[in-house]
Amino acid sequence: MERYLRVNNTLTIAWKELKIYFQTPTAYVVSAMFVMFAGITFILNVIGTNPEATVRSFVVPSSIFYILLAPLLTMRLLAEEQKLGTFELLFTSPVKDWEVVIGKYIASLVTLIATLAATLYYVIMIYAFGEPDSGPVMSAYLGMILYGAAALAIGMLASSLTSNQIVSAVLGMGTLLILTFIDTLGTRLGGVTGDIILEISMRTHFGDFARGVVDTSHIVYYLSIIAVFLFLAVRSLETRRWR
Amino acid sequence: MIELDSITKYYGNYPAVTDISFRVEKGEILGFLGPNGSGKSTTMKIITGFMPPTEGTCTVAGNDILTNSLEARRHIGYLPETVPLYTDMTVSDYLEFMGKIRGLKRERLHKRVDAVVQICRLEEYFDTFISKLSKGFRQRVGIAQSIIHEPDVLILDEPTIGIDPIQVVETRELIKSLGGEHTLIVSTHILPEVSMICERVIIIHEGQIVAVDKPENLATRLRGTERVELDVKGPTREIVSALEKVSGVESVNRKSSLSDKGYSSFEIEATRGLEIRSDLASSIVNNKWDLLRLEAVGMSLEEIFLRLTTTENDTNKTGNMSVGEVSQSE
Numbered sequence: 001m002e003r004y005l006r007v008n009n010t011l012t013i014a015w016k017e018l019k020i021y022f023q024t025p026t027a028y029v030v031s032a033m034f035v036m037f038a039g040i041t042f043i044l045n046v047i048g049t050n051p052e053a054t055v056r057s058f059v060v061p062s063s064i065f066y067i068l069l070a071p072l073l074t075m076r077l078l079a080e081e082q083k084l085g086t087f088e089l090l091f092t093s094p095v096k097d098w099e100v101v102i103g104k105y106i107a108s109l110v111t112l113i114a115t116l117a118a119t120l121y122y123v124i125m126i127y128a129f130g131e132p133d134s135g136p137v138m139s140a141y142l143g144m145i146l147y148g149a150a151a152l153a154i155g156m157l158a159s160s161l162t163s164n165q166i167v168s169a170v171l172g173m174g175t176l177l178i179l180t181f182i183d184t185l186g187t188r189l190g191g192v193t194g195d196i197i198l199e200i201s202m203r204t205h206f207g208d209f210a211r212g213v214v215d216t217s218h219i220v221y222y223l224s225i226i227a228v229f230l231f232l233a234v235r236s237l238e239t240r241r242w243r
Numbered sequence: 244m245i246e247l248d249s250i251t252k253y254y255g256n257y258p259a260v261t262d263i264s265f266r267v268e269k270g271e272i273l274g275f276l277g278p279n280g281s282g283k284s285t286t287m288k289i290i291t292g293f294m295p296p297t298e299g300t301c302t303v304a305g306n307d308i309l310t311n312s313l314e315a316r317r318h319i320g321y322l323p324e325t326v327p328l329y330t331d332m333t334v335s336d337y338l339e340f341m342g343k344i345r346g347l348k349r350e351r352l353h354k355r356v357d358a359v360v361q362i363c364r365l366e367e368y369f370d371t372f373i374s375k376l377s378k379g380f381r382q383r384v385g386i387a388q389s390i391i392h393e394p395d396v397l398i399l400d401e402p403t404i405g406i407d408p409i410q411v412v413e414t415r416e417l418i419k420s421l422g423g424e425h426t427l428i429v430s431t432h433i434l435p436e437v438s439m440i441c442e443r444v445i446i447i448h449e450g451q452i453v454a455v456d457k458p459e460n461l462a463t464r465l466r467g468t469e470r471v472e473l474d475v476k477g478p479t480r481e482i483v484s485a486l487e488k489v490s491g492v493e494s495v496n497r498k499s500s501l502s503d504k505g506y507s508s509f510e511i512e513a514t515r516g517l518e519i520r521s522d523l524a525s526s527i528v529n530n531k532w533d534l535l536r537l538e539a540v541g542m543s544l545e546e547i548f549l550r551l552t553t554t555e556n557d558t559n560k561t562g563n564m565s566v567g568e569v570s571q572s573e
Binding site: 008013023024092096241 | 288291292293294295313314316317319321323325326327328329330331332336340341343344345346388
């Protein structure tokens, strides 16, 4: 019974956030932007000198756009509650802190997956005019979801740290920027330090998915990022109440 | 229903409340009175479980607010000082959401949403976005969410602040009507409101409780004597000496004379707890003087409040201030 109720709370919060996403322009604007970016990279491949019948051409560069997309989706989720004071109501209701965080996270994840679904249009085009391998298409989308889910978790932490949405978005983008491009530093440094830095980078773990390889270690990496950042977000909310 | 035991809360090194203990019985309406920054909101945040106290324990309906937090929260409805509303939601969506996270199931949820919308008279605004509502209506939505799950305990932090006078009256009536089935704690710094709504008052100042009593008892308790005012027509000196002979009378002061009609008014202080009015009246009548007015005077809440929350030095000054002047400075 208790367990059922908890899931219920999480879903109630997720549903409420989803409703707000689609009742306000945020989700539409952010998703449209992402689909447009993906479209540009898709067209550049098609009209290029060596067009490939793969999704790699637009999946790899699109993943970079997560740096913008994810924090814009998550910036409101926890920051606004702190600004409006509605946290006081949530946390005086019989709801656990993590149910709030996970519920909101699910809403952002659903929005992100819906956005990705819109890019399937390009995949249909590829199937219509070429003969792509289905394996890499599916693994690429799995990678996109995992990468995006990790980026959203980072955005959630950023949103928990402040009551200002802009600050939250900038914090999230900064963190994602570093975690994405730190692999360049790793390659430069080389040696053990370089390897460690390479392992930390979000981009390092994405390449294989785009190539059609589903490696458990990469899945574990993204799931760990999600777990760590969501955990930190819950703790950060708790400490804000103690102050 | 609610029990606070030596609650202390520090913000950093600054003590917001120190060693607060009190109990609220079931069905009681308790007023929480204090100037701004006295620790009212902090205490309420602790009772609702939003903020853990630095020291002390608090139980709501027998559940410790820290160790059995979720169960305690099920019994609480809360309206914080800044009415917390999701402005991007409609009234109905908002109320439904608040009901759901408090564990209402579908059928009961719909019934309760309809009920609170009716109680708070929000029918017309059912599908309006909260961002479009005026302050008074937002306040009502805030109250509506606090009672949607029929909580045993209702905690309202300055519920009448910032709304227009007609809505203030309506809101007070609404709050009053909620007493009985709910146990209420209402904080305010508007003094008349307390005597209007509350059965018992706690006055809090600089994070400490300075007085707990019924609004009418506070006056006598604080003064230590009963005070009676009377207007009599007759020779002043003889009246004073006659009145002083009435048992229980401690002092008789002539306040003023209404010279044109020959009446003088006197203020009499008597031992606390004694009813001396009939003795006074018969003494005057026996002497064949004319008695125009005889009444016991209570101290107004403003006076009590100022007496309790100002330092010794300015007590004398403020003691003479009329109620009108005080309310202006409010």
